[in-house]
Amino acid sequence: MRIAVIGTGYVGLVSGVCFSDFGHDVICVDKDPAKIDRLERGEVPIYEPGLDEILVRNVEAGRLSFTRDLARAIDGAQAVFIAVGTPTRRGDGHADLTYVMAAAEEVAKAAKDYVVIVTKSTVPVGTNARVREVVAAANPELDFDVASNPEFLREGAAIDDFMRPDRVVVGVETERAGAVMSEIYRPLFLREFPIMVTDLESAEMIKYAANAFLATKITFINEIAALCEKVGADIKQVSRGMGLDNRIGNKFLHAGPGYGGSCFPKDTKALARIGQEHASPMRITETVIEVNEEAKRRMLGKLRDLCDDSFNGKIVAVLGVTFKPNTDDMRDAPSLTLVPALVGGGAKVRVVDPQGRHEGEALLPGVTWEDDAYAAAKDADLVVILTEWNEFRALDLGRLAGSMRVKRMADLRNVYSAHDAERGGFEAYVSVGRRPMGAA
The missing domain is CATH 3.40.50.720 (NAD(P)-binding Rossmann-like Domain)
Structure with missing residues (x-):
């Protein structure tokens, strides 16, 4: 044909x-x-x-x-x-x-x-x-x-x-x-x-409904992660316990800095607008959009706390800027919120991403691009894992921490654990939905 x-x-x-x-x-x-x-x-x-x-x-x-x-x-x-x-x-x-x-x-x-x-x-x-x-x-x-x-x-x-x-x-x-x-x-x-x-209308609606539901799962687990941090629970254990229920499933239950990409941000906004136009408000979807933006701001608070409430003069290594691994897509990526805030706060930001540089050079002005995590972390005050590329899953944490001026990590994809970070020589480690290093 x-x-x-x-x-x-x-x-x-x-x-x-x-x-x-x-x-x-x-x-x-x-x-x-x-x-x-x-x-x-x-x-x-x-x-x-x-x-x-x-x-x-x-x-x-x-x-x-x-x-x-x-x-x-x-x-x-x-x-x-x-x-x-x-x-x-x-x-x-x-x-x-x-x-x-x-x-x-x-x-x-x-x-x-x-x-x-x-x-x-x-x-x-x-x-x-x-x-x-x-x-x-x-x-x-x-x-x-x-x-x-x-x-x-x-x-x-x-x-x-x-x-x-x-x-x-x-x-x-x-x-x-x-x-x-x-x-x-x-x-x-x-x-x-x-x-x-x-029929035509059902096919059109299936796409929006599916993406809005998946975005809701991501946003829900991020909100649960915020509560886990307050009460001392571990979001990885909570997610696993939820996902083993076949009615829920384990996909899209990974806490992080919020969803991005070409589909979820655009499609949730469009569905919310369709509901408004037809006097059938999509209240859950509207809340998902709001909470997702709050998740990004909450991640920024974590970074600020690790930098003693000021980015000015700090050297920050950011590992990953695409919205997810195995793509060069940066549309609505959390990096587009976090990195400009770091630069705007006076930080010297070094970025590593296997595929993100082509788009990222235009979208993230004021940063320095490095070839690998170790080069980015040399003499740095903070390292941030923002996209869970495979090459960031098997880092030599001892080597990474050993080259830093101040040994602090913000693991916003929960790639490692507080125990891993402590054993590698980090003095401070925070993740999403889990206790920080040294917490009782």
Whole structure:
């Protein structure tokens, strides 16, 4: 089957590459000439483990190509996936659908034969109905259907999520569109992965509801962690005890500095806005947004306490600035709150991140980038673990502490324990939801 994918950002590129690995003929479209040039050279503009190998394999097999020419991409395509950005709109928190509607109109003007126009971008309920109206107005003679196919990809594990999904959600209005979508996902159907077919509105809502629920789990455990610190409980034990209940599960119950990334911040805000517009307020989601921001501020308080209430003149080593490991994505990362506060308070901040420097140099002015944790920690007054990259999970704490001017650590991902830190020679150690070093 011939497929066109509009947008080569995270969702579009992963989807297009994986569709081609299913055996489909895929052409990916983007208006950015530099990005298309890189892709044609086999270079992946985002960091996603394993994506580059699959891309090169399918380009060499002739199943995957890239272009800036939308009309060329759509010519003969039976399905066109819209995978453009839907950022939070300034001022009202709603998802900005400008790029989605512009893409839909371009598809309508370029398409000649029957096509299924599939929204892959995360969009509010009712968006696909608007897409249908935009396409019909732009080309009244076009024979087409619309479909909703939300993505559920975790950055850093996107290939596995696409190839071995928990479920695939497809919203359609006609059997004809359903048949096209079934053919696209036939390799997954044959391997008995759940393919859930719904109406358009339910498919749109499933995406927002799922992300809001996961964000709620993260925020809930962070709030419990704050209480654990007050009462002397250990959040790791509490999380494990909760997660062993099959009704709850252990995923997304890891205390830390708050959620970030491309989905949760944007989607919770959009869901809250949808509820307000329909006089059905999402009070839990609204509180999740508020509490998540408070979690970041609470982490800043921990750092300030370790620095004797002043960052001025302190040297601080920050290990990890992406919102999670195995990605280069820094959107809404806790580092974007904490690092500027350190710099603004007069600290000299050294940063280490395996993949974050490309974006981080523009987003975190005033910091010094180092190649490894030991270089960053030399003569430092504080080391902060902010992203749990694997290379930060096996540090020689004795070597780390031995090179520091003042031996203090803020472990905001609970990678180590107070016992580990004390044995390594640290004089002060704090984490999230657990007693600090030396506490009774």
